[in-house]
Amino acid sequence: MNAAPPRPGRLLLVPNALDLGAAPVDLRQVLPQQVLEASAGLGHWVAEDARSTRAFLKRVDALWPLARPLQAIDIRELPRPPKGGAAGASAMADARPWRELLAPALAGQDLGLISEAGLPAVADPGALLVAQAHALGVPVLPLAGPSSLLLALAASGLNGQSFAFVGYLPQEAALRSARIRELQALSRRAGQTQVLIETPYRNAALLQALLDTLAEDTRLSVSCGLSLPEGWTRSERVAGWRRRPQPMPDRVPAVFCFQAG
Numbered sequence: 001m002n003a004a005p006p007r008p009g010r011l012l013l014v015p016n017a018l019d020l021g022a023a024p025v026d027l028r029q030v031l032p033q034q035v036l037e038a039s040a041g042l043g044h045w046v047a048e049d050a051r052s053t054r055a056f057l058k059r060v061d062a063l064w065p066l067a068r069p070l071q072a073i074d075i076r077e078l079p080r081p082p083k084g085g086a087a088g089a090s091a092m093a094d095a096r097p098w099r100e101l102l103a104p105a106l107a108g109q110d111l112g113l114i115s116e117a118g119l120p121a122v123a124d125p126g127a128l129l130v131a132q133a134h135a136l137g138v139p140v141l142p143l144a145g146p147s148s149l150l151l152a153l154a155a156s157g158l159n160g161q162s163f164a165f166v167g168y169l170p171q172e173a174a175l176r177s178a179r180i181r182e183l184q185a186l187s188r189r190a191g192q193t194q195v196l197i198e199t200p201y202r203n204a205a206l207l208q209a210l211l212d213t214l215a216e217d218t219r220l221s222v223s224c225g226l227s228l229p230e231g232w233t234r235s236e237r238v239a240g241w242r243r244r245p246q247p248m249p250d251r252v253p254a255v256f257c258f259q260a261g
Contacts, residue, residue: 006106006107006108007108008105008106008108008136008137008138008139009104009105009106009107009108009109009110009111009138010105010110010111010138010139010140010141011102011105011110011111011112011113011129011130011133011138011139011140011141012038012042012110012111012112012113012141012143013113013119013120013121013126013130013140013141013142013143014035014038014039014042014112014113014114014120014143014145015031015035015114015115015118015119015120015143015144015145015146015147016056016114016115016116016117016118016120016145017030017031017056017117017146017227018030018117018118018146018148018226018227018228018253019117019227019228020116020117020253025227025228025229027059027060027063028063029227030145030146030227031145031146032143032144032145034143034144035143035144035145036060036063036064037064038112038143039056039057039060039064039112040060040061040064040065040066040067041067041110042067042073042110042111042112043067043068043072043073043074043104043109044073044074044076044104044105044109044110044111044112045073045074045075045076045111045112045113045114046075046076046077046078046101046111046112046113046114046126046129047075047076047077047078047113047114048077048078048115048116048124048125048126049077049116050075050076050077052116053075053114054070054075056114057070057073058070074104076101078101078125078126078129079097079098079125095132095135098128098129098132099132099136101129102129102132102133102136102138105133105138106136106138111138113126113129113130117148117253118145118146118147118148118149119142119145119146119147122147122149123149123165123167123197146226146227148197148223148226148253148255149165149195149197149255151223151226151227151255152195152221152223152226152233152255152257153193153195153255153257155221155223155226155233155235156193156221156223156233156235156257157219157221157235158193158219158221158235158257158258158259159191159192159193159259160193162190162191162192162193163192163193163194163195163257164186164192164193164194164195165195166183166194166195166196167196167197168196168197168198168199169196169198169206169209171202173209176209177209177212177213180209180210180213180214181213183258184213184214184215184218184258184260185260187218187258187259187260188260188261191259192259193257193258193259194257194258194259195255195256195257196255196256196257197253197254197255197256198254198256200249200250200251200252200253200254201250201251203224203248203249203250203252203254204247204248204250206256207222207246207248207256210238210256210258211238211241211242214238214258214260215238215260215261216237216238216239216242217237217238217239217260217261218237218238218258218259218260218261219235219236219237219238219258219259219260219261220235220236220237220238220241220256220257220258221233221234221235221256221257221258222234222235222246222248222254222255222256222257223254223255223257224248224249224252224253224254225249225252225253225254226253226255228252234246235257237261
């Protein structure tokens with residue numbers, strides 16, 4: 001008789017600190033003990049960047065000893081999103097590389113998925129791995145941890161009952177302004193908060209585009225460096241932002257929220 005296939009391991013969605021490793025905080029201040037213990041016990045990982053994941057595991061090891069030496073831990077990287085239209089979308093839709101990444105779980109071992117910051121698979125390419133795990137019958141277990149998007153929304157004072165995460169805006173100025181006006185009109189019709197992010201070195205450019213384009217009575221909230229000692233949130237109408245400009249750091253992640261009046 002043929003042996004039955006092993007019962008799949010789990011895909012654990014492991015939250016990361018929000019500091020991007022640049023100004024490390026004590027992980028115990030931002031991650032539950034369950035996350036530290038689960039991370040220390042995993043021998044297989046999928047990540048955007050293997051080097052930063054090793055740095056994360058070193059931080060974990062200082063608080064909860066790893067079950068095996070760091071050099072013996074298998075860390076595989078997610079496929080890089082290809083550039084370019086339909087061809088790029090088709091390449092990312094190919095299930096084969098995602099199945100290969102799930103091989104440890106299909107062989108019966110638990111596998112960790114980690115983002116560079118915050119919750120994996122939220123505004124993160126790991127979402128495709130999670131989708132493939134469900135398709136292959138691999139149980140998915142999300143672990144509790146920080147999400148900059150929800151922390152910023154909670155701190156904004158804007159509508160938390162109806163909101164939309166719209167990701168990145170176009171970089172070209174005219175297209176970006178048109179998109180901001182479109183989102184403002186949607187926010188006004190639906191009473192909905194719009195949540196945006198940007199690459200940190202373009203934070204100042206996005207803030208300026210929002211101030212140049214949004215109506216004076218639109219409420220704008222910016223959260224910067226959440227969970228870091230110097231983190232802050234400012235939330236007021238665009239008219240107030242224009243009267244009292246605020247510089248934006250170019251190396252610290254920020255989340256932008258607005259709600260039209």
